[in-house]
Amino acid sequence: MTRILTTRRIIVGIVVTLGYLLYNLAFATAGETGEAAGHGSEVADVLLGLIIILLAAKLGGDFFERFKQPAVLGELIIGMLIGNLVLIGPDIVEPFKHSLTLDVLAELGVIILLFEVGLESSLQEMMKVGVASFMVAVFGVIAPFFLGWGVAIFFLPEASIYVHIFVGATLTATSVGITARVLKDIGKIRTREAKIILGAAVIDDIMGLIILAVVVGIINAANTGGDGVGSLDVFIIVAKALGFVVGSILIGNLMMPQIFKFGSKFKVAGILLSTALLVCFLMAYLASLIGLAPIVGAFAAGLILDKVQYKDFTDRGEHSIDELVAPIGVFLIPIFFVKMGMMVDLSTFGNTSILAFAGVMTIAAIAGKQVCSLAIFDKSLNRIAIGLGMSPRGEVGLIFVGIGAKLVLDNTPVISAGTYSAVVIMVIVTTLVTPPLLKMSLIKDDKKKASA
Amino acid sequence: MTRILTTRRIIVGIVVTLGYLLYNLAFATAGETGEAAGHGSEVADVLLGLIIILLAAKLGGDFFERFKQPAVLGELIIGMLIGNLVLIGPDIVEPFKHSLTLDVLAELGVIILLFEVGLESSLQEMMKVGVASFMVAVFGVIAPFFLGWGVAIFFLPEASIYVHIFVGATLTATSVGITARVLKDIGKIRTREAKIILGAAVIDDIMGLIILAVVVGIINAANTGGDGVGSLDVFIIVAKALGFVVGSILIGNLMMPQIFKFGSKFKVAGILLSTALLVCFLMAYLASLIGLAPIVGAFAAGLILDKVQYKDFTDRGEHSIDELVAPIGVFLIPIFFVKMGMMVDLSTFGNTSILAFAGVMTIAAIAGKQVCSLAIFDKSLNRIAIGLGMSPRGEVGLIFVGIGAKLVLDNTPVISAGTYSAVVIMVIVTTLVTPPLLKMSLIKDDKKKASA
Structure with a gap:
């Protein structure tokens, strides 16, 4: 039991850390990834977009499948949520929204x-x-x-x-x-x-x-x-x-x-x-x-x-x-x-x-x-x-x-x-x-x- | 023998026809694919680019493999050729060159x-x-x-x-x-x-x-x-x-x-x-x-x-x-x-x-x-x-x-x-x-x- 709890705690810790990391990185991009870094920032924006979209799609799809609804509905709804996070503050999609x-x-x-x-x-x-x-x-x-x-x-x-x-x-x-x-x-x-x-x-x-x-x-x-x-x-x-x-x-x-x-x-x-x-x-x-x-x-x-x-x-x-x-x-x-x-x-x-x-x-x-x-x-x-x-x-x-x-x-x-x-x-x-x-x-x- | 020749002739005919069709279409895009057509022309340009690139890659790769050279060399050389076709006249890559x-x-x-x-x-x-x-x-x-x-x-x-x-x-x-x-x-x-x-x-x-x-x-x-x-x-x-x-x-x-x-x-x-x-x-x-x-x-x-x-x-x-x-x-x-x-x-x-x-x-x-x-x-x-x-x-x-x-x-x-x-x-x-x-x-x- 203790072992399961520990494993679960590690997983939650990793997910939270990764999410926090990603969130902070999304806001720190501007200065760091420029032409000087040697690679156009369009690629970085697309990678960030792909990471957030693929992660969101699987989380949303899985949530809806657990309620016996089609996964596509979950992908749409979670898309609406992350697209409108700006209403409550952070806008994590800004760097790749217009890609x-x-x-x-x-x-x-x-x-x-x-x-x-x-x-x-x-x-x-x-x-x-x-x-x-x-x-x-x-x-x-x-x-x-x-x-x-x-x-x-x-x-x-x-x-x-x-x-x-x-x-x-x-x-x-x-x-x-x-x-x-x-x-x-x-x-x-x-x-x-x-x-x-x-x-x-x-x-x-x-x-x-x-x-x-x-x-x-x-x-x-x-x-x-x-x-x-x-x-x-x-x-x-x-x-x-x-x-x-x-x-x-x-x-x-x-x-x-x-x-x-x-x-x-x-x-x-x-x-x-x-x-x-x-x-x-x-x-x-x-x-x-x-x-x-x-x-x-x-x-x-x-x-x-x-x-x-x-x-x-x-x-x-x-x-x-x-x-x-x-x-x-x-x-x-x-x-x-x-x-x-x-x-x-x-x-x-x-x-x-x-x-x-x-x-x-x-x-x-x-x-x-x-x-x-x-x-x-x-x-x-x-x-x-x-x-x-x-x-x-x-x-x-x-x-x-x-x-x-x-x-x-x-x-x-x-x-x-x-x-x-x-x-x-x-x-x-x-x-x-x-x-x-x-x-x-x-x-x-x-x-x-x-x-x- | 006659049958093989006929099949080969059909294949050559198809390839030539397709090439001709594609070549003509590449030049006819401007007027036909616009906003009015209901779909942005960027997608059409990317599709045209993917078609020409994938076709060229396989033709070039196959040619070099037949001479026991790595396929990647064929892809590079054929890329150079189609990228410079403009030197002898047609520029088929123009629509997607800057995509x-x-x-x-x-x-x-x-x-x-x-x-x-x-x-x-x-x-x-x-x-x-x-x-x-x-x-x-x-x-x-x-x-x-x-x-x-x-x-x-x-x-x-x-x-x-x-x-x-x-x-x-x-x-x-x-x-x-x-x-x-x-x-x-x-x-x-x-x-x-x-x-x-x-x-x-x-x-x-x-x-x-x-x-x-x-x-x-x-x-x-x-x-x-x-x-x-x-x-x-x-x-x-x-x-x-x-x-x-x-x-x-x-x-x-x-x-x-x-x-x-x-x-x-x-x-x-x-x-x-x-x-x-x-x-x-x-x-x-x-x-x-x-x-x-x-x-x-x-x-x-x-x-x-x-x-x-x-x-x-x-x-x-x-x-x-x-x-x-x-x-x-x-x-x-x-x-x-x-x-x-x-x-x-x-x-x-x-x-x-x-x-x-x-x-x-x-x-x-x-x-x-x-x-x-x-x-x-x-x-x-x-x-x-x-x-x-x-x-x-x-x-x-x-x-x-x-x-x-x-x-x-x-x-x-x-x-x-x-x-x-x-x-x-x-x-x-x-x-x-x-x-x-x-x-x-x-x-x-x-x-x-x-x-x-």
Whole structure:
């Protein structure tokens, strides 16, 4: 007993000492790590950020898993806490808060996550749910768009029609990252519901980005006094997006075996993982080139990769691509979720009119996605779970609102500071309530099926 | 036969098409990927950079391995080629050349490399070669320092004494990254020579950085008209560096089992890898805080980590830390070496007086490190190989000269453009000749031992 107590005391002592050390060091950086030290301070800031983010992610994730909640929720909440420590005094995130590198690492994290999710799904399986996914996506874009437009008219009666349309557009997107992570954490990623949600979320992202591109085009045209966006422009934007997804899947599927056969001729180490990462990054890059989210490309890349294509490698005893990508995911994925939590400014939660706007918008966001269930005719499927799975706006909503804040119309930003806060709160709430609700819904479903 | 030809033709077709596509896309980015596309162009630039770097690394590495040369040499050379394509027309690296994120990813790559090298060495084994390493390091710092000082006096008679000292300081450092990679590629990382070189390179890096810190301190003091750096300041800089290395190894070695015991209580996935990365990043960060290179900390972290400490995890069937870190290395390490090649401006190779300065400096750099062999009393060791292993200046030399170019004395930079080019050429040559010479020397040694 004494020995256990001593060990525990040593551990607590070490953790406290390390925390204290790190805390003090974070404040002592400025003078000590400069150019003169021989190494740029950006690397030191990134290292500090990685240390705090990885430590926070594991502490938060573990805490929530002990309460049978998905680890991703813990990563988000602990991100919110450390991002807002400045409210009670110390700001340990200041040295790396504005690090562009950490933002890109977070973005690479969500690209790797979607690649992993794509690897776990197969194209054949996706095809089986293709029509259902498409219908869910269409309903899940139209309903929130008009609901959001209406809410914006009610709360911002003075604002121009473009502002109302923009708020509506912000409500369309689905953050497939959050849902994919929850489904993965609770072991439901291979269910039919999961496939419908993931397929729909990808189609949704494409449709949302088309709406965004069109809205931004209209506002830019209005600013220059032009005639607005012609129907030909809209057609081109839509055609490019559809062309990418269908084209990359068709061409990619044909080329994959050849690419891996070519790769297997290389003598250098790590060629299987390098080839897989190249396919993933290339498709993510191509997606971003035509104006889609890079994660759409990464998901498509995972989808077209199949174990059969790289049999030459696994026959030689190499690990599968899933296993090789996993450690990179362990390193990068938590950065995305902790950073998303850190971006939340808890002090905006104090303004009642913003809170009212945010509250109604959140209800519109969740209700709008429940309309998706109208597109599901198969009664054996869990409709509520599908609607819930489509609810989190996550990073996509934040990207949308960030663009709106930078867009200017008649010398005022399209998204004002107040609207920005309201949208951020909507994004947080839809993102935070999804994991527990989705988990409850799917687990209840399991129990019902077990007792039937 | 016809079938093989057809397959080969398809592969060539795909590679050419992809190359052409990528090349065109690289030039079409500006207009298409903007804020309006919904995703910052930094991510797109980084993705493009990763695609070109990973592809180039594997092509270059494979080419050199076919000629029985280390893959790292191929990565450097192909980096030089793509970095200088602008000389013959297209500049495909322009969109990501100045990406701070890729620089930090490269830096993380070399941190992971040194962590891996540390993991492959054990503290006990290092201790056995400790005295030899220390002596090699001392001789390998003093000789090149004074040789470089002399060469600078000869080629830059007009310049101040501080410039001469600075050039001398640039010659002291050893790029343990290059040597470690070569020793790893040719399977010699566990030899006694390798341990002496790696130990000496780490001590060398510490001594080199102390010299740099002192020289920078003297120049800054000269600028402000002060009395220069007092002996107390020098003592503090030296004490901090020694304290870090000895202290971190002693404390770390005591704490490691406790840290992993604490980690094993966590329920979340990926905790072993996360804990290992935390230890690595924390020690790299602490090293950078006290003004040392982060890689010194990463190497020390690898050194104190031992399989016995995380038996709890491997007993449960988890992979070892080496295996978990390897895929992250496959992803990040080539970025460092390709980027190092890319930084070389081949057009500076045209100036004869710079080439003469560079040539004599290179001879001084290599001869200076061969003096190391005077510190080796054990005749069974390959002295020439040890001197060669200490020769590459690599990233450390480039970091030194970069700092010198930014330092100003009497309104002129301490390192002029011409001196900069000469130092860069010296760094390239010492870095390029080391892998084949070191390999030859160690392989010849093998044959001699086998015939004896």
